[in-house]
Amino acid sequence: MSRPKPPKIATANDLLEGDVVYFTPEGTWSRTHEEAAVADTPEAAAELLDRASGRALEVVGVYLADATLAGGAPRPVHFREIARTRGPSNYPHGKQAEV
Amino acid sequence: MYRYTEFDETFVRARVEEFRGQVERRLTGDLTEEEFKPLRLMNGLYLQLHAYMLRVAIPYGTLNSAQMRQLAMIAERWDKGYGHFTTRQNIQFNWPKLKDVPEMLQALADVGMHAIQTSGNCIRNVTADQFAGAATDEIEDPRPTAELIRQWSTDHPAFSYLPRKFKIAITGAPNDRAVTKAHDIGLRMVRQDGEVGYEVTVGGGLGRTPMIGRVVREFLPKADLLAYLEAILEVYNLAGRRDNKYKARIKILLHETGIETLRAQIEETYARKRRLLPEIDAALRAEIEAAFAPPAWDERPVPPLPAEAGLRSFLDMNVTAHKRADHAIVTVSLKPIGGTPGDATAEQMRVLADLAERYGYDELRISHAQNVVLPHVHRADLPALYATLCAAGLATANVGLISDIIACPGLDYCALATARSIPVAQGISEAFADLREQADIGPLQVKISGCINACGHHHVGHIGILGLDRAGVENYQITLGGDGTETAAIGSRTGPGFSAEEIVPAVERLVATYLSLRVGEEETFLEAYRRVGLEPFKTALYDVERADAA
Numbered sequence: 001m002s003r004p005k006p007p008k009i010a011t012a013n014d015l016l017e018g019d020v021v022y023f024t025p026e027g028t029w030s031r032t033h034e035e036a037a038v039a040d041t042p043e044a045a046a047e048l049l050d051r052a053s054g055r056a057l058e059v060v061g062v063y064l065a066d067a068t069l070a071g072g073a074p075r076p077v078h079f080r081e082i083a084r085t086r087g088p089s090n091y092p093h094g095k096q097a098e099v
Numbered sequence: 100m101y102r103y104t105e106f107d108e109t110f111v112r113a114r115v116e117e118f119r120g121q122v123e124r125r126l127t128g129d130l131t132e133e134e135f136k137p138l139r140l141m142n143g144l145y146l147q148l149h150a151y152m153l154r155v156a157i158p159y160g161t162l163n164s165a166q167m168r169q170l171a172m173i174a175e176r177w178d179k180g181y182g183h184f185t186t187r188q189n190i191q192f193n194w195p196k197l198k199d200v201p202e203m204l205q206a207l208a209d210v211g212m213h214a215i216q217t218s219g220n221c222i223r224n225v226t227a228d229q230f231a232g233a234a235t236d237e238i239e240d241p242r243p244t245a246e247l248i249r250q251w252s253t254d255h256p257a258f259s260y261l262p263r264k265f266k267i268a269i270t271g272a273p274n275d276r277a278v279t280k281a282h283d284i285g286l287r288m289v290r291q292d293g294e295v296g297y298e299v300t301v302g303g304g305l306g307r308t309p310m311i312g313r314v315v316r317e318f319l320p321k322a323d324l325l326a327y328l329e330a331i332l333e334v335y336n337l338a339g340r341r342d343n344k345y346k347a348r349i350k351i352l353l354h355e356t357g358i359e360t361l362r363a364q365i366e367e368t369y370a371r372k373r374r375l376l377p378e379i380d381a382a383l384r385a386e387i388e389a390a391f392a393p394p395a396w397d398e399r400p401v402p403p404l405p406a407e408a409g410l411r412s413f414l415d416m417n418v419t420a421h422k423r424a425d426h427a428i429v430t431v432s433l434k435p436i437g438g439t440p441g442d443a444t445a446e447q448m449r450v451l452a453d454l455a456e457r458y459g460y461d462e463l464r465i466s467h468a469q470n471v472v473l474p475h476v477h478r479a480d481l482p483a484l485y486a487t488l489c490a491a492g493l494a495t496a497n498v499g500l501i502s503d504i505i506a507c508p509g510l511d512y513c514a515l516a517t518a519r520s521i522p523v524a525q526g527i528s529e530a531f532a533d534l535r536e537q538a539d540i541g542p543l544q545v546k547i548s549g550c551i552n553a554c555g556h557h558h559v560g561h562i563g564i565l566g567l568d569r570a571g572v573e574n575y576q577i578t579l580g581g582d583g584t585e586t587a588a589i590g591s592r593t594g595p596g597f598s599a600e601e602i603v604p605a606v607e608r609l610v611a612t613y614l615s616l617r618v619g620e621e622e623t624f625l626e627a628y629r630r631v632g633l634e635p636f637k638t639a640l641y642d643v644e645r646a647d648a649a
Contacts, residue, residue, distance in 0.1 A: 016126070017196050018150035057128050060146055078571055080510060083519075084148055088511035090439045090521045093179050093194065094149045 006066040008045040009036035009074050010052035011084070012059035020084045020095065021059055023052040029059055031095070033085045034073035039064075100161055100462060101246050101390040103211040110254070111208045114215060118142045119201035126198065143214025144200055147512050153192045153203060154217040159227035159245035159269075160188030160465040162212075164452035167463055169210040171448035177203050182448065184433060184441040186505055186556055187266075188226050188465045189217060193512055215253065220261045222252035222332075226268045228277045229466035232391060233428050233474040235420050238288045239295050241271035243388045244324065247379065250387075251325050258332050262339035263347035265332070266304075269297075273585060278467055280312040280587035281305055281559055283349045284331060287585075291318045301331060301361070302353030305553035309589045310350040313358045315365060322378040323369075329376065330369035334361070394460040394475060401425050401478040410485050412496040412534065418481065421474075427481060429459075429473040430466070431488060432495040432503060436532045437525050440506040441469030450491040458484050467556075468505055470498065500537040501545055501610065502528040505556050509549025509566060510573075516549035518566025518573040519599075523547055526603040531610070540610060543624045546581070559583035561625045562609060563590045564602065575602040579609070579636055580628045593637050605640055612639040 010023035011033075021029040022036035030036070039045040045064055052062045065081045067074045076082055087094010103111070118138070125135040139145075143154040155170070162170075170190060174182045177199045178192040185191055195203060207213055216223055225248045232240040248267060252258065258265070269286040270277040279285030285300040297319045303312025319327050335349045338356070353361050401424075404410065419428040431451065433441050443451070451471055455463045458480040464472035476484060488494040497503050504527060507513065509520030524547055531537050546560030550567075557563030563578035574596040581590030597605045610624075612635055617627045628636070 013146055013150075015132075016198055018146060018194075020149060056132065060132050079573060080148075080568075083510060087149055088193075088521075089519060090511055090525070091179070 005042060005045075006077065007069060007074065008039045008048060008064040009033065009067045009076070010048050010062060011036070011065050011076075011081070012052070012056075012062040015058055015060055023048065023055070023062075027051065027055065029055065033075055036067070036074045038067060038069065038074045100163060100242075101158075101387065107211070108208070111211075111213045111215070114142070114213065115201060115204045115208050118204060122197060122201055137219070139200075140218040141215065142200075142204065143217040144195075144197075145218065145514075147193065147508075147514050148510070149512065150194045151197060151200070152512065153195045153200060153214055154185075155190050155192070155207060155212060155214050156217050156224040157189050157212070157465050158249050159225055159231070159242055160229055160467075161227075161231075161242065162463050162465070163461050164456040164463070166210045166212055167448050167452035167455065169206060169212070171445035171452070173203055173206055174445040174448065176206075181442050181444045183439075183508065184443065184465050184469050184471070186467050186469060186507070186554060187217075187224060188229070188467055189224060190465070191508070193508070219259075220263050220265075221259050222248075222255065222261075222265045222267065225249055225252070226266070226277055226282075226467060228270045228272060228275075229464040229472045230276060230419065230428055230474060231271060231464075232393065233421050233426075234272050234274075234276075235422050236272040236274050237422065238273070238290055239271045240391055241269040241286075241288060242391045243384065244286065244288075244297075244321075245269050246387050246390070247324070247384070248328070251328070257329075258336065261332070261336055262341045263344060265335070265349070267328075275583075275585040275587070276466075278556070278559065278583040278587075279303070280585075281309075281556070281583060282312065284328065285312045289318060294320065296320045297324065299327065299331075301365075302350040302358075303587075304348050304350040305556060305558045306348070307345060307551045307553075308348075308350065308354075309553065309558040310354065311587045311589060312350075313353065315358065315362050321384075323373060325379060326372040326376045327365075327369050330365050330372050333368050333372075334364045338364075394462075396423060396426070397477045399425070399477060399479050404478070405482055409489070409494070409496075410482060412538070413485050413488075413494055414481065416496040416500065416538070417498045425478055427476050427478050429476050429481070429484065430498045431471040431473065431493050432497050433470050433493075434497060434503050434528065435492060435495050436497075436502060437529045439521050440504050440524050443471070447491050447493055450487060450493065454484055454487060468503065470503070496534055497537055499542045499544070500534075501531045501540055501543045502537060504528060504545045504547060505560070506547040507549050507555035509547075509555075513549060513554075515552060516566070517551070517568040518549050518575065520547045520549040520555055520564075520566055522599070523564060523566070523575065523602055527606050530603050530607055539620070540614065541620065541623050543610070544583075545606070556583060557581070558589045559587065560590060561628070562606060564606075565596075567596065569596065573599045575599070577602075577605065577609075577640065579633060580625065582625060591633055593633065593640055595641075608639040608643060609636055612636055
């Protein structure tokens with residue numbers, strides 16, 4: 001039996017600023033991963049990617065990332081994606097500067 | 100040093116305006132990202148994890164104080180107040196905004212700099228010995244050759260769409276400080292029957308398939324350099340694989356073709372090229388060589404230097420003999436204990452520019468080891484220079500020691516990375532923070548890459564560390580015995596990797612093992628490794644783990 005697929009969120013980088021952004025249920029791009037739209041099934045994930053890619057003029061490199069809903073709001077699970085929610089570990093120059 | 104001609108300046112400024120138009124078209128949606136990406140990459144603009152990144156070329160690692168000050172200005176005005184010097188002798192800005200990049204390129208053009216050919220499948224910025232023109236062991240200054248290659252390869256129409264990127268390095272000395280054998284083409288100046296020419300190696304490279312370059316020609320006359328380079332590039336351009344980017348470098352072509360066959364193909368093409376291409380114009384060569392003529396040397400006598408301990412350590416570790424006895428080469432370490440290898444703040448860049456102007460004939464170099472070099476400093480000025488470096492946090496006396504670590508940006512910045520490099524470098528540096536202990540350990544090169552592309556040169560580190568993603572967890576493989584010099588070697592993997600928490604203690608065990616088995620303080624880590632092999636180090640790495648698990 002194959003393992004259940006984790007929920008997905010759509011992410012990219014902002015075209016102008018380069019910042020990490022997440023596609024929201026409202027069809028906009030947010031800099032906050034907690035505001036990301038979540039797709040629970042492969043079909044919903046494909047649709048999410050399709051919708052997000054339709055707003056690609058504002059962003060660069062749309063893709064899906066694994067997420068968890070533990071704690072209520074979505075957050076990425078892979079260390080690469082977790083790093084993208086924070087910024088680099090050597091200087092507080094990324095999103096961590098805004099916290 | 101070389102100054103831009105009117106041709107250079109016109110070309111670079113035209114490229115800036117061209118890119119300005121391309122950015123505008125991207126922002127209005129007239130260009131898709133698919134269309135825009137190759138254009139931005141041709142101008143050094145990458146998209147990284149958290150932001151864009153602009154990679155600026157520093158030809159053969161040479162720049163003057165005005166250029167360094169401009170880099171500082173760019174760092175402050177359009178970035179976050181610092182720059183990252185790379186193993187390609189370039190500088191990267193990690194936080195530019197797309198709309199600002201044309202202005203950044205304009206500011207670079209104002210001081211004769213650009214970001215062209217710092218990406219893409221073209222001939223990249225040629226790299227060279229950072230001690231060029233100053234080293235005691237030099238046969239000839241390699242910079243005129245590097246500049247000739249820069250002029251020849253810039254925007255070369257035949258070589259702008261190669262199967263893959265192509266890197267050339269040159270050294271003018273038998274002691275190879277430019278890692279020439281790990282480049283697609285390595286040039287080593289040699290003397291034969293009184294004539295200076297080049298030994299040419301091809302097919303070196305690191306990355307996922309590391310290979311040491313093979314000698315394809317033992318002696319190439321200087322006048323025939325471009326014909327021979329064109330021959331190599333033409334053979335590669337036609338025969339290099341374009342079906343698989345992981346097999347597209349010339350090292351794979353060499354591996355699949357064999358050195359004898361490849362040499363025959365190159366020589367045949369070279370014979371044809373020699374008929375078509377005239378020898379390098381003597382007047383042009385003389386003009387370039389004149390641009391690298393030695394400065395008007397300061398002839399002051401050298402007074403006795405103070406015996407202050409900090410200065411003595413700095414002189415021992417960071418100062419190298421110059422071809423003139425009254426001068427010295429100063430390497431400024433960008434590896435403070437616990438710092439990010441290769442980073443300099445805008446303020447530090449200005450200090451370095453001031454020092455170059457005041458004490459260094461207005462010359463600076465960037466080394467592939469991510470340090471800054473003042474190639475010509477009168478020995479009488481060393482105490483004052485040291486005092487200024489101390490005040491700027493730039494006087495760490497660790498060049499060539501265990502904390503003088505090469506590290507790529509890794510997963511803290513790079514979109515290709517599979518693990519972080521910088522925290523590992525910081526951890527090792529802090530574990531060996533005592534500079535006296537480091538000096539006792541002696542020469543030891545630690546090189547860290549955050550992915551298999553090996554920008555951190557881990558394959559040629561005495562201790563190499565490769566960060567990987569193992570089932571969603573950072574994991575670090577160790578290689579031992581790598582060497583990037585004239586005795587080049589690819590390191591051997593010790594075995595299974597270590598977690599982020601385990602990697603620094605693992606390095607500590609390697610060092611303790613070396614100290615326990617070396618034959619006197621004179622035997623370096625690399626020499627000891629070559630004498631005893633991998634086994635004692637494997638035992639130190641893995642038997643501890645097994646004992647802990649039991």
